[in-house]
Amino acid sequence: MRWTTTYGPVLIAATLFALPLFWVLVTSLKKQSEYGSALFPAEPQWLNYELAVALADFAHFAANSLFLSGAYAFLAVLVSALVGYGFARHEGPGRNKLFVLVLATWMVPNLVLFVPQFVMFARLGLTNTYWPWILWGLGGSPFAIFLFRQFFASFPRELDDAAEVDGAGPLRIFLQIYLPNAGPALAASAIFMFLWVWGDWLYPALLLHQDNTTLAVRMANAYADPHGNPLQTVTMAGVVLYILPLIAFFAFAQRFIVRGIVTTGIKG
Amino acid sequence: MAGATQVLPRTMPRPAAWRRRGVRRAVTFYLLISPWLLGFVVLSAVPLVGAFLMSFTNYDGLNLDYVRFVGTDNYLRALGDSDAQYALGRTLLLMAVVVPVGLVLQLVLALMVNQPIRFSNVFRTIFYLPYVVPVVAGVWIWKIFVDPTGGLLNALLGVVLPDVNVRWLVEYPTAVLAVLTIWGAAGGGMVVFLAGLQGIPAEYREAAMIDGASRAQVTRYITLPLLTPVIFFNLVTGIIVALQILVQPMLLSPGILGLSPGTVPPRDNYLYVVHAYIEIFTKQLFGYGSALLWVLFAVVLGLTVLLFKTSRRWVFYGVEP
Numbered sequence: 001m002r003w004t005t006t007y008g009p010v011l012i013a014a015t016l017f018a019l020p021l022f023w024v025l026v027t028s029l030k031k032q033s034e035y036g037s038a039l040f041p042a043e044p045q046w047l048n049y050e051l052a053v054a055l056a057d058f059a060h061f062a063a064n065s066l067f068l069s070g071a072y073a074f075l076a077v078l079v080s081a082l083v084g085y086g087f088a089r090h091e092g093p094g095r096n097k098l099f100v101l102v103l104a105t106w107m108v109p110n111l112v113l114f115v116p117q118f119v120m121f122a123r124l125g126l127t128n129t130y131w132p133w134i135l136w137g138l139g140g141s142p143f144a145i146f147l148f149r150q151f152f153a154s155f156p157r158e159l160d161d162a163a164e165v166d167g168a169g170p171l172r173i174f175l176q177i178y179l180p181n182a183g184p185a186l187a188a189s190a191i192f193m194f195l196w197v198w199g200d201w202l203y204p205a206l207l208l209h210q211d212n213t214t215l216a217v218r219m220a221n222a223y224a225d226p227h228g229n230p231l232q233t234v235t236m237a238g239v240v241l242y243i244l245p246l247i248a249f250f251a252f253a254q255r256f257i258v259r260g261i262v263t264t265g266i267k268g
Numbered sequence: 269m270a271g272a273t274q275v276l277p278r279t280m281p282r283p284a285a286w287r288r289r290g291v292r293r294a295v296t297f298y299l300l301i302s303p304w305l306l307g308f309v310v311l312s313a314v315p316l317v318g319a320f321l322m323s324f325t326n327y328d329g330l331n332l333d334y335v336r337f338v339g340t341d342n343y344l345r346a347l348g349d350s351d352a353q354y355a356l357g358r359t360l361l362l363m364a365v366v367v368p369v370g371l372v373l374q375l376v377l378a379l380m381v382n383q384p385i386r387f388s389n390v391f392r393t394i395f396y397l398p399y400v401v402p403v404v405a406g407v408w409i410w411k412i413f414v415d416p417t418g419g420l421l422n423a424l425l426g427v428v429l430p431d432v433n434v435r436w437l438v439e440y441p442t443a444v445l446a447v448l449t450i451w452g453a454a455g456g457g458m459v460v461f462l463a464g465l466q467g468i469p470a471e472y473r474e475a476a477m478i479d480g481a482s483r484a485q486v487t488r489y490i491t492l493p494l495l496t497p498v499i500f501f502n503l504v505t506g507i508i509v510a511l512q513i514l515v516q517p518m519l520l521s522p523g524i525l526g527l528s529p530g531t532v533p534p535r536d537n538y539l540y541v542v543h544a545y546i547e548i549f550t551k552q553l554f555g556y557g558s559a560l561l562w563v564l565f566a567v568v569l570g571l572t573v574l575l576f577k578t579s580r581r582w583v584f585y586g587v588e589p
Contacts, residue, residue: 010380014394017451020413021397023420027412036417079303086300091293098301105312109512109568111541112561115548116315116322119329139307170296199402202515206549216404220519232418235408243405250400251393 028236032225035232045233052238055223058215065198065215068133073193075137076144077186083140084148085174089160099149106142118206127207133197144189151185152178195246215242323558330552342559352560355543356567362446362539363510370450371502374457375495379487381458382465392462399455407519410448411437437520441536445517453509457502464498465491496583504575511568514541540564 027035029044052058087099105113121132155178163173179186197214204214219242223234298305323342327335346352381392398406414421414436425432436444468491476486492499517537532550533542541564548557 006383006385009376010385010391013377013380014391017398017454018394019420020409020451021401023413024409027418030418039423079307083301083304086297090297090300092297093294095297098305101308102304105308107508107568107572108312108316109508109541109561109565111512111514111544112319112558112565113312113315115554115558115561116319117311119318119322119327119554120315122329135307135311138303139311140304145304170300174300195400195402199400199404201402201404201519216402219408220404232412232415236412239405239408243401246400246402247397250397 024236024239027233028240030233032231032233048234048237049241051231051234052223052241055234056218056238058218058238058241061213061215061218064212068130068204068214069194069197071130072133072137072197073190075134076141076193077190079138079140080144080189081148081179081182081186082174084145085152085178087145087149088152088155089157089178090170102142102145106146114203121207128209128212130212132203132207141189141193144193147185147189148182151182155181191249198246319558320562322555323562325555327554328552329548329554338555342556343563345556346559346563349560351538352540352543352563355538355540358442358536358538359511359513359540362442362449362513363507365446366449366453366510367503367506369446370453370457370506371499373450373454374502375461375499377454377458378461378465379491382462392458395458396455398451399453401452403452403515404519406448406452407516410444410451411520414444438534441517441520441534445513445520445537448516448520449510449513453506457506460502461495461498464495468494493584497585500575500579500583504572507571507575508568511564511571512541513539514545517542518545 026040028048029046030038030041030048031045034041087095087102117132118127121127126132126135159177160173163177168176199216200214201216201220204217205220208214208217210217219238223231223238225231324337324339325335326338377395381388381395385391401409413419416422416433416435419436421436422432422434425434434440472490472494473486476490481489517533517539518531520537521531521533532538532546540560544557544560544564547553547560
């Protein structure tokens with residue numbers, strides 16, 4: 001009785017959540033002729049995965065995505081940590097008002113900010129380049145700044161005092177004391193920053209062209225045979241390859257993220 | 269320690285040195301936050317002012333020669349735009365379904381995986397995964413799941429109702445969009461609820477149990493009131509996100525092949541931001557589209573302020589754990 005009331009609902013919910021993902025896996029292993037005629041593949045077609053890589057220049061777009069996501073995450077995390085440290089540990093006139101501004105930019109609808117940015121990037125000739133993401137990274141992320149500010153505020157001040165007595169400046173204190181001890185916050189924010197670019201479709205679709213764009217944009221188009229008929233099975237293999245690294249990563253890093261969110265009480 | 273450094277200047281008054289020290293501290297602070305400050309000015313403040321000015325012009329995104337101020341024309345036009353009104357209605361309808369259902373689901377999921385059950389980590393991961401699945405993949409996952417040809421949904425329904433052939437994306441596009449949105453957001457909200465649940469001291473629940481309260485009573489009278497700040501947070505963020513849905517309906521259009529930036533979703537999924545997006549990037553009406561977006565911003569801001577006002581009646585800020 002107790003078993004059914006406790007595990008029954010959880011199992012049902014988990015099944016409903018996983019079913020669509022499971023179906024993508026099943027579809028990706030069918031023959032195209034089995035799509036729509038057989039529920040399950042007679043024999044798993046691993047060839048679909050080879051085709052998904054070969055037909056779409058997959059490696060090229062994956063490399064673009066990897067570079068863009070990695071560069072943005074690296075810059076945004078480093079800058080946000082520095083700025084968060086500034087807000088948490090240093091004082092200056094207008095500090096609290098400026099911090100409210102950080103949070104305010106987080107609340108402005110994305111497109112309200114993006115449309116004028118798009119005009120600006122177009123005027124400066126930065127469309128079709130990766131510069132917008134580099135600039136976004138160099139400006140830090142409001143979400144990550146907030147996270148680091150909360151995280152660093154809990155550090156004992158005695159560490160700073162001791163380092164100052166030893167003659168260390170603020171930058172050295174940040175690099176040698178704060179940054180090395182920010183493991184969970186660094187991991188959580190890096191994952192979210194990376195994921196944001198890896199998963200984003202809108203900005204690369206509008207800012208880049210079809211050669212230097214990301215995997216997300218490429219994956220939005222179905223695979224087709226030479227006659228233009230859609231190949232759902234190969235497309236699903238491509239989708240699995242597109243999200244597999246993330247799923248593997250999250251299964252591994254899940255405890256990190258939950259801990260990072262518990263310490264700060266926010267989500268991305 | 270900190271007190272001693274503050275007392276020192278008072279016993280030995282040296283105003284010049286004190287002021288210099290204050291200036292140095294301020295310079296350090298501003299140097300540390302300078303990357304963000306610079307980014308804020310260049311990437312947020314200037315564009316926002318530009319977007320605001322743009323909403324009073326006829327700017328087409330290309331030619332600066334023909335730009336002229338049109339006063340409040342764009343805003344007046346937005347008020348009379350029947351497409352915008354229709355789109356706003358669809359958006360509010362979607363929000364009215366997705367936000368409450370999503371909130372309850374997130375809370376129930378968090379309560380379920382917060383129990384001392386076996387494999388709770390596995391369940392947490394399963395519920396959390398859709399939240400990290402990129403939007404393009406999420407749309408594909410549901411497109412194939414509800415596909416009349418090779419989808420599982422019609423096959424499952426076919427067990428009960430033979431010869432079922434629902435073309436979900438054509439007949440019920442908003443239902444698919446709602447399910448996709450709820451499925452995708454559940455994990456993020458669940459994790460925040462989990463953090464809130466773990467912040468409630470176990471003694472409260474134990475004390476109530478000793479006094480003879482049932483599990484349901486503990487949830488209703490102890491856990492839920494203490495969770496109201498988290499419920500409030502998830503409610504506000506949920507509304508802000510729901511009002512801005514753009515990419516999902518565009519990618520969810522029924523065609524299987526082309527998903528380009530110019531795709532127009534089916535009429536049922538023609539949401540407000542989709543309308544603004546099409547006015548700007550397809551019709552090149554940057555001025556008018558900006559006005560539409562500022563109207564949305566006003567709606568979002570108004571709703572948020574309203575929620576904060578009502579929060580005093582039902583959000584419980586009493587206990588610092």
